[in-house]
Ligand SMILES: Nc1nc2c(c(=O)[nH]1)N[C@H]1C(S)=C(S)[C@@H](COP(=O)(O)OP(=O)(O)OC[C@H]3O[C@@H](n4cnc5c(N)ncnc54)[C@H](O)[C@@H]3O)O[C@H]1N2
């Protein structure tokens with residue numbers, strides 16, 4: 001059995017970003033940009049008015065009354081402004097050549113068909129100069145940036161229609177177990193809680209579920225399901241059937257598919273039987289069936305794997321933070337515990353309560369958790385002692 005830190009290192013070293021491809025701007029948010037982007041045009045592309053008012057030449061307009069010669073609205077291509085006059089202009093409209101300031105309409109007086117201007121007008125007043133936000137050819141986004149709606153607006157303004165990004169991995173979720181039921185419980189059956197948990201965790205984390213399946217504990221059914229899902233999914237996440245029982249068939253199914261096991265069994269609690277394998281370029285992550293084991297395994301292994309495939313730098317560098325314990329807690333076992341924990345407000349800062357639990361089937365404890373707390377083997381701590389904790393959910 002390997003240490004969880006070693007398991008994460010092995011997984012990290014096999015997880016490379018998926019090959020980049022072009023997507024339309026509106027589909028690019030949340031993706032990692034694979035190539036730097038330069039502006040195709042400057043912004044603004046021409047000098048434009050920042051206020052509704054009058055375009056004037058300086059210094060001639062200062063303190064003078066001038067005739068209004070023409071009007072410029074947003075979208076117009078105005079003629080030059082001759083000396084001795086002004087132009088009515090609206091916000092976003094191109095400032096006519098020759099005009100060097102825009103005076104807001106609140107600051108003028110209309111007298112006898114002319115426009116009287118204040119004595120103090122400075123060159124450039126209320127004009128957004130050509131290229132003042134960015135110039136044509138300027139690098140606007142570097143490779144590696146995680147694209148936000150504001151980035152996409154910026155790149156749209158710069159004339160981009162498509163962007164080269166790392167795609168998000170296509171993920172399939174498979175619940176294994178002949179005991180799983182949907183509608184009605186007969187003796188021996190339980191409701192499937194892993195599928196809704198993993199599906200929603202994926203969505204919350206910015207990944208879509210490309211396919212889902214449920215299979216009984218039968219080798220041929222499991223193999224068929226995995227084979228068909230691997231044809232379309234980059235990562236297949238299974239739950240159950242990964243431990244040592246006669247009906248724990250995932251390891252055998254992976255072997256018969258020619259999978260290369262990255263690790264199987266990790267010295268952690270919950271989550272010990274977890275398996276990671278590669279089948280060609282595709283990944284199978286076999287999470288244990290116990291729901292809290294599946295939750296912890298998803299958070300610790302699946303999420304960084306998916307992020308790494310999606311091109312996120314540092315996907316495996318999780319922000320584990322030392323937080324003071326709210327009360328005493330110990331780990332007398334041999335495995336590293338990743339315990340559901342809850343962040344509490346405290347006068348001296350944040351504190352973390354490691355939630356009492358009945359074990360890796362205790363979804364009631366897990367449902368209260370905001371964090372996972374890491375208790376190394378043999379750890380014994382009192383209130384105020386620090387443990388490493390990481391946020392359980394980090395929507396992106
Ligand atoms: N002799 C041993 N037995 C077990 C060991 C061991 O080392 N030696 N490890 C234990 C540990 S630790 C875990 S964790 C479990 C994991 O076993 P599997 O991954 O093979 O999972 P299953 O046996 O299929 O199921 C375990 C448990 O979870 C329930 N389950 C399964 N799927 C779902 C689902 N979709 N929704 C809700 N609950 C689910 C299932 O009914 C079982 O109760 O093995 C221990 N055994």
Ligand code: MOO
Nearest residue numbers: 270271272293360
């Ligand atoms: O490792 Mo299992 O997940 O403890 O119950």
